[in-house]
Each structure stands twice: as C-alpha cells, then as structure tokens.
Amino acid sequence: MVKAVVGANWGDEGKGKITDMLARQADIIVRFQGGANAGHTIVNDYGKFALHTLPSGVFYGHTTSIIGNGVALNIPLLFQEIKSITDRNVPKPRILVSDRAQLVMPYHILFDQYEEERLGGKSFGSTKSGIAPFYSDKYAKIGFQVSELFDDELLEEKAERVCEQKNVILEHLYHKPLIDPGELLKTLREYREMVEPYVCDVSLYLDQAIRENKTILLEGQLGTLKDTDHGIYPMVTSSSTLAAYGAIGAGIPPYEIRQIITVCKAYSSAVGAGAFVSEIFGEEADELRRRGGDGGEFGATTGRPRRMGWFDCVASRYGCRLQGTTDVAFTVLDVLGYLDEIPVCTGYEINGEVTTDFPVTHRLEKAKPVLTVLPGWKREIRGIRKYGELPENCRRYVEFIEEQIGFPITMVSNGPGREDIIYRESTLKR
Numbered sequence: 001m002v003k004a005v006v007g008a009n010w011g012d013e014g015k016g017k018i019t020d021m022l023a024r025q026a027d028i029i030v031r032f033q034g035g036a037n038a039g040h041t042i043v044n045d046y047g048k049f050a051l052h053t054l055p056s057g058v059f060y061g062h063t064t065s066i067i068g069n070g071v072a073l074n075i076p077l078l079f080q081e082i083k084s085i086t087d088r089n090v091p092k093p094r095i096l097v098s099d100r101a102q103l104v105m106p107y108h109i110l111f112d113q114y115e116e117e118r119l120g121g122k123s124f125g126s127t128k129s130g131i132a133p134f135y136s137d138k139y140a141k142i143g144f145q146v147s148e149l150f151d152d153e154l155l156e157e158k159a160e161r162v163c164e165q166k167n168v169i170l171e172h173l174y175h176k177p178l179i180d181p182g183e184l185l186k187t188l189r190e191y192r193e194m195v196e197p198y199v200c201d202v203s204l205y206l207d208q209a210i211r212e213n214k215t216i217l218l219e220g221q222l223g224t225l226k227d228t229d230h231g232i233y234p235m236v237t238s239s240s241t242l243a244a245y246g247a248i249g250a251g252i253p254p255y256e257i258r259q260i261i262t263v264c265k266a267y268s269s270a271v272g273a274g275a276f277v278s279e280i281f282g283e284e285a286d287e288l289r290r291r292g293g294d295g296g297e298f299g300a301t302t303g304r305p306r307r308m309g310w311f312d313c314v315a316s317r318y319g320c321r322l323q324g325t326t327d328v329a330f331t332v333l334d335v336l337g338y339l340d341e342i343p344v345c346t347g348y349e350i351n352g353e354v355t356t357d358f359p360v361t362h363r364l365e366k367a368k369p370v371l372t373v374l375p376g377w378k379r380e381i382r383g384i385r386k387y388g389e390l391p392e393n394c395r396r397y398v399e400f401i402e403e404q405i406g407f408p409i410t411m412v413s414n415g416p417g418r419e420d421i422i423y424r425e426s427t428l429k430r
C-alpha cells in the first residue's frame, strides 16, 4: 500500500508531523522531489528536529528511509543531517539512496547566489540552496547522477565538459572565480566515498516491497502552489510538488498510490515572493506568526519570518484537486483559539468579478480576497482526542472549510506532537 503525504498550499502545512505520525505504521518512507531548501519540523520523543533531506520517518527503528531519484541530493548536507540526529540519541536510521538521484554540486549553490545578486530587487526569493541551477542542469543533461560517481572515465570527461560551460558564465555573466576540473573531480570522489554504502536500485527495491505488501509513504516537500507547472509560476520551486510526481520521483507505478493525504493548515503562511491573496499585515500578522506552528512561523531552513494570511478556500480547493486528494489532514487548528472572529477567504475578486476558481499568475496578482467571517471558539483545544469534544464553533470552522474545499477532512491536528490528532468520519460526498 502506497500513500502520499503532500501539501495543498505554499508548504509548511505540517507534512513532517503527519508523516512522522503515519510512519509508525509504515515500513518505508520516500522523499521523491526537492532538496534541502525547505524543512520539516518534527516534535517527538527525542525532541524537536528540523529535517531538510531526510524523510520524516527516520525516528523509528523499523523504517527504511529512501532518497528517491527525484530528489536534489546534497551529499554533505545529508550526512550532516544524519549526524545531527544521531548526536541527539536517535538510533542510526536505515537509509537508501537511489542510484538515479542527482547531485547538488557546490557550484549550483554559488550560481543560485550569483543569480539572486544579479537580479537584485527582482529576485525570486530563492533559499540559495542551489535547487534551480540543479534542476536546470538535470534537464540540460549535464547533471551528475549517483551511479556516474562509479565510472571514473565518464567522471573525468564530464567534469571537463561541465567546467568549460560553467566557466563561460562565471567569467562573462557573473565575473566570479572559475571552477577547476581537478577540484571538481576531487569533490566528486569524496561524494562517492560518502554515499557508496547507501546506493540502491530504488525502483527495484520498491517493486519488491509493493509485492510484499509493505506500507510505503511518499513524502512531498512544499505544496501545490509551489509546483513548477500548477503553482504560481514563476514564483515556484523547480520540481513538481504533486503526489503524481511521487510515482516518477520514487520509481513506482502511478496506480500503486492508493491514498493521497493532502495537508492543509488552518490558516495560511508562505515564504518567498509571489501573489498571496489572503495575506495579512501589521500587528494582526505578527500575532498569528508569533503564535503559529510550534514556536512561531519562521522558516525551518532559513529562519525567515513567514508571510501570514487567513485560510484560503480558493487556493486550497485547487491545491487539493491537483494533488488528487483522498484525505485532508487539517493542521495547526489549536493556534486559532485566541481569535474572537476568524476571517476565511472564500473568493477572489478580479477586475470587479468574483471567482472561486484559482487563476493563472497574471490574474492572481490582481485578485482581492472576498472574506467570510466565522466566529472563534476562544478555547485551548490541545489535548482533545475526539472530534465531538471540540467546541461547537471549532467544528463549524472545520465543516465550513471542508464544504468549501470539497475534500474530506479525516484528520484534524491540534498540536505538534505525534499524539495530537483527531480522526474524523467525513460525510462529504464528492
């Protein structure tokens, strides 16, 4: 049984917590896209952790954690991350790295920085982890695949070829120091030594696991609105954030993904540039940011304050639809308990007309939020384990949003811990 855990919005919806929670009953957890540019925050028996590359199942002894071929693999960061958890008494996780994953090279990170510098005020708000240059090279067919590290002749030829091309741009566009092919080869050989014990033919391994009826979780990074094709292009990430891509980025048949759990946060937050229709500002935003998540809405990788907004039904319905949602996990609901009234964005006004369909970017930029105000519940709801025990206004909030987005909310998360979850029967008919 393969399940995907993915985001409906701009990322930071709480996928890490849901994956960590579901991993208790899973055998294998696979990261299938993205790199170390975003993070998942997880609170469990070992403490609080920010993961960037490792799948959120690494905290259990019984799971195997896989870096799929779709991932942008930064080898030194992967090993730093493993060390950072084992230093804090987490048993050494069982990790497999796809022989078809490609490598984030030091020059990808530099190119990311140089390009942001060059663009100045017009930058995309990149985390400068090398992700866009990495995926550009992958599709330009000048990336390094893990398997290639084991072919010396190929490496030498390719290192020369890559340097030749990169150095033209470094010299003439960025006016920065050039890359030396010898140095590049040395780095690649270091990476080979580090990764060798973990390399695996992942699609073959997963094929066997599926036949043995193992439970496999595909863990997405970011959310629908950051998807290269279906997101707010060009303010998107450079890989697909959709569950469908899980099949490609892990190497399994698409029809094996039986459950798609789309994580939706009870309010909105976003990082980086781009249209954000339900955004709020000033003291109202500061308070939600301070109270949000677990210890405030600040980037797990960058520490950047996140942009804040009310729940956006238009974006979330679209986000859930593109994921192919079977279940919505509605998270961080406990945070809203301080509000007397809770605005929810239920439509976009564009050029004087109201729509509930999520538009393409140039129209999205003109959209103004149409808000519906719901009554707050003014109570702490952490610790509650049964849906019926939530305050009435809180249930009304959940049910209103479920109706608006049109996908069944079967899990409500009311705290950062593994046990802070309420399962719910949905009566929604699609």
Ligand code: GDP
Pocket: 007, 011, 012, 013, 014, 015, 016, 017, 038, 039, 040, 041, 042, 043, 222, 292, 293, 294, 295, 300, 331, 332, 333, 334, 335, 413, 414, 415, 416, 417, 420
């Ligand atoms: P991800 O990238 O989707 O995994 O999300 P992040 O880890 O960046 O952000 C989610 C934040 O919210 C983390 O700090 C979690 O510990 C926290 N969190 C997750 N679920 C809940 C919840 O139900 N309530 C509260 N208060 N915090 C939560």
